[in-house]
Amino acid sequence: MQKEAFLAGEGDAWFQRNHAALGLQTAVRLRPLQLFLPYLAPGDEALEIGCADGSNLAALARQCGVRGCGVDPSRQAIEAGKRKYPMLDLRQGTAEALPFDEGRFKLVWFGFCLYLLDRSELMRAIAEADRVCAEGGFIAITDFDPVLPCRRPYHHRPGLFSWKMDYSRLFLANPAYVLVAKASYGHGAETFHPDPGERIATWLLHKSLAHAYFPEEEQR
Numbered sequence: 001m002q003k004e005a006f007l008a009g010e011g012d013a014w015f016q017r018n019h020a021a022l023g024l025q026t027a028v029r030l031r032p033l034q035l036f037l038p039y040l041a042p043g044d045e046a047l048e049i050g051c052a053d054g055s056n057l058a059a060l061a062r063q064c065g066v067r068g069c070g071v072d073p074s075r076q077a078i079e080a081g082k083r084k085y086p087m088l089d090l091r092q093g094t095a096e097a098l099p100f101d102e103g104r105f106k107l108v109w110f111g112f113c114l115y116l117l118d119r120s121e122l123m124r125a126i127a128e129a130d131r132v133c134a135e136g137g138f139i140a141i142t143d144f145d146p147v148l149p150c151r152r153p154y155h156h157r158p159g160l161f162s163w164k165m166d167y168s169r170l171f172l173a174n175p176a177y178v179l180v181a182k183a184s185y186g187h188g189a190e191t192f193h194p195d196p197g198e199r200i201a202t203w204l205l206h207k208s209l210a211h212a213y214f215p216e217e218e219q220r
C-alpha cells in the first residue's frame with residue numbers, strides 16, 4: 001500500500017528533497033495561517049496531519065500561541081522537527097490511525113497530504129480527523145484544487161499515485177460541517193491561479209453537531 005511505502009522511506013525521500021524550503025516563511029506558506037488565525041487563541045491545540053518537520057506548525061504556534069501536534073510517516077522529518085522545534089509534539093504516524101484522543105483539537109489540518117492517501121483508506125482518514133476534532137472546532141485542508149477528480153502517477157516512484165479532488169466535499173456532505181472560508185492560489189503565488197493544474201487551495205470548515213440538525217417539528 002502507498003501508506004507503507006511512505007512509512008518505509010518515501011516520506012523520508014520527500015523530506016530530503018524539500019527540507020531546505022520548509023522553514024521559509026513565503027507568502028504561499030503563510031496563506032493557510034491567515035485563514036486560521038481569527039479562530040485560534042493561545043493554549044488551543046492544533047494538529048497538522050502530514051506535518052513533515054513541523055515548520056508550518058511552528059509558524060502557527062509563533063503567531064497565535066497554539067500548542068502544536070503533528071503526524072507524518074517520515075521518521076527523518078519527525079526526528080529533525082523534534083530537534084528544531086522542541087515545543088511541538090511530533091509523532092511518526094499516518095492519517096488513517098491518529099494517535100490522539102477523541103475531541104482533543106480545536107484545529108485539525110490536513111497539510112497537503114490527502115492527495116497521497118490510499119483510496120481504500122481515504123474515508124478512514126476523514127473519520128479519524130472528525131474523531132479528534134472538538135465540537136466547535138475546525139477542519140482545514142490544504143491540497144490541490146482541480147475542476148474534476150483526477151489521478152496521475154507519482155513521478156518520484158513508479159507504482160504510486162497522486163489523486164486530486166475537492167476533499168472538503170467529504171466533510172461537507174455531513175451537516176455538522178460548514179464552509180467558513182476557502183483561499184485558492186498557486187504553488188508560486190498567493191493570488192488565484194487560472195490554470196487548474198497549478199491551483200492549490202486551503203479550505204476551512206467549522207464543526208458543530210449542536211447546530212447540524214433542526215428539530216423536524218420546527219420545519220413544519
Ligand SMILES: C[S@@+](CC[C@H](N)C(=O)[O-])C[C@H]1O[C@@H](n2cnc3c(N)ncnc32)[C@H](O)[C@@H]1O
Pocket residue numbers: 003006010011012014015022049050051052056071072073074077093094095096111112113116117
Ligand atoms: C507535500 S508534503 C507536505 C508537508 C507539509 N505539510 C508542508 O506543507 O510542507 C506531504 C506530506 O505528507 C506525508 N504523508 C504521506 N502519506 C501520508 C499519510 N498516509 N498520512 C499522513 N501523512 C502522509 C509525507 O510524508 C509528506 O511529509
